Amino acid sequence: MGYRICLIEGDGIGHEVVPAARAVLEATGLPLEFVEAEAGWETFERRGTSVPEETVEKILSCHATLFGAATSPTRKVPGFFGAIRYLRRRLDLYANVRPAKSRPIPNSRPGVDLVIVRENTEGLYVEQERRYLDVAIADAVISKKASERIGRVALRIAEGRTRKTLHIAHKANVLPLTQGLFLDTVREAAKDFPLVNVQDIIVDNCAMQLVMRPERFDVIVTTNLLGDILSDLTAGLVGGLGLAPSANIGDTTAVFEPVHGSAPDIAGQGIANPTAAILSAAMMLDYLGEKEAARKVERAVDLALEEGPLTPDLGGSATTKAFTEAVIRALGRV
Numbered sequence: 001m002g003y004r005i006c007l008i009e010g011d012g013i014g015h016e017v018v019p020a021a022r023a024v025l026e027a028t029g030l031p032l033e034f035v036e037a038e039a040g041w042e043t044f045e046r047r048g049t050s051v052p053e054e055t056v057e058k059i060l061s062c063h064a065t066l067f068g069a070a071t072s073p074t075r076k077v078p079g080f081f082g083a084i085r086y087l088r089r090r091l092d093l094y095a096n097v098r099p100a101k102s103r104p105i106p107n108s109r110p111g112v113d114l115v116i117v118r119e120n121t122e123g124l125y126v127e128q129e130r131r132y133l134d135v136a137i138a139d140a141v142i143s144k145k146a147s148e149r150i151g152r153v154a155l156r157i158a159e160g161r162t163r164k165t166l167h168i169a170h171k172a173n174v175l176p177l178t179q180g181l182f183l184d185t186v187r188e189a190a191k192d193f194p195l196v197n198v199q200d201i202i203v204d205n206c207a208m209q210l211v212m213r214p215e216r217f218d219v220i221v222t223t224n225l226l227g228d229i230l231s232d233l234t235a236g237l238v239g240g241l242g243l244a245p246s247a248n249i250g251d252t253t254a255v256f257e258p259v260h261g262s263a264p265d266i267a268g269q270g271i272a273n274p275t276a277a278i279l280s281a282a283m284m285l286d287y288l289g290e291k292e293a294a295r296k297v298e299r300a301v302d303l304a305l306e307e308g309p310l311t312p313d314l315g316g317s318a319t320t321k322a323f324t325e326a327v328i329r330a331l332g333r334v
């Protein structure tokens with residue numbers, strides 16, 4: 001039996017990096033069947049909704065989904081909602097797992113091998129904002145249930161790694177009710193994981209320590225917006241957004257996507273780095289139980305990064321297509 005994979009390109013460079021990742025997936029030789037679905041800003045403009053119901057149905061009919069990126073305007077547009085944010089909440093994809101690993105390129109910091117585990121359903125992402133004349137208010141929701149389940153995901157990941165260390169990154173010193181509930185709940189869950197060395201860290205110090213000494217971190221668990229920001233920081237440590245993969249995982253399905261967005265500044269030029277999408281596809285293979293194929297794809301990416309040619313974000317002049325072909329050639333040698 002094969003795997004049904006839902007592909008959602010989205011907007012901008014999503015149209016370039018998802019086909020690249022698909023080509024690499026096809027080159028693994030695994031029995032994969034692809035189902036295409038649409039979501040994002042272009043979909044909203046065409047159909048009046050950024051996530052048509054049939055897209056949700058297609059995702060649910062597949063074993064896993066690979067998502068590119070979707071554009072969200074910074075102004076309020078009536079009827080619009082952010083596609084990936086909607087899918088995370090609609091499908092209860094509560095764990096956003098974002099690894100950052102050193103890669104064999106000059107602008108990647110050596111010695112980094114960490115995972116950010118970002119709570120993916122609440123915090124400030126409940127998107128409850130109100131405006132009263134010149135004052136605007138946003139709600140941040142933290143629940144014991146969501147904090148406990150994301151805490152347990154992070155603790156299980158930490159338990160399975162060599163260093164077995166978990167940092168809980170929080171701002172409970174300023175927000176003791178919301179951030180404090182998150183911190184206390186994860187600490188409580190940690191009692192069931194005696195092998196994991198659990199430490200608290202205030203998020204601003206965590207950001208500084210990540211820049212100064214990233215090699216000391218193993219797994220970091222944090223709330224939604226803090227994880228959003230920290231995971232772009234860790235992407236920057238290892239070579240940039242073009243290299244950072246992620247997984248949105250729930251109990252019934254999972255959506256894999258590069259950490260980056262639609263990159264309007266380079267979209268349509270065929271020069272986007274497909275590595276983040278390809279590594280997200282590797283995370284998807286791992287989720288599907290195809291561990292060996294996942295490891296091979298990751299090794300092929302590292303070989304291609306080592307040997308080049310590199311895309312412009314990494315200082316080269318290769319196209320998306322040329323780099324993808326290099327990864328596919330490398331797949332034959334790993």
Ligand SMILES: NC(=O)c1ccc[n+]([C@@H]2O[C@H](COP(=O)([O-])OP(=O)(O)OC[C@H]3O[C@@H](n4cnc5c(N)ncnc54)[C@H](O)[C@@H]3O)[C@@H](O)[C@H]2O)c1
Nearest residue numbers: 069070071072084241242260261262263265266272273313
């Ligand atoms: N998951 C998502 O769908 C998602 C994630 C982030 C941002 N966004 C949306 O994307 C749009 C653009 O946001 P942004 O500019 O802040 O972030 P972005 O990630 O799209 O781009 C940030 C910078 O990184 C570069 N970059 C990103 N990915 C790259 C790649 N694969 N190869 C080479 N360079 C790459 C871009 O050229 C840009 O200079 C916004 O509308 C935002 O809402 C969506």
Ligand SMILES: O=C(O)CC[C@H](C(=O)O)[C@@H](O)C(=O)O
Nearest residue numbers: 071072082083084085228259
């Ligand atoms: O632009 C959007 O609608 C979502 C962007 C998205 C987020 O979680 O905020 C992105 O920054 C990410 O880290 O996945």
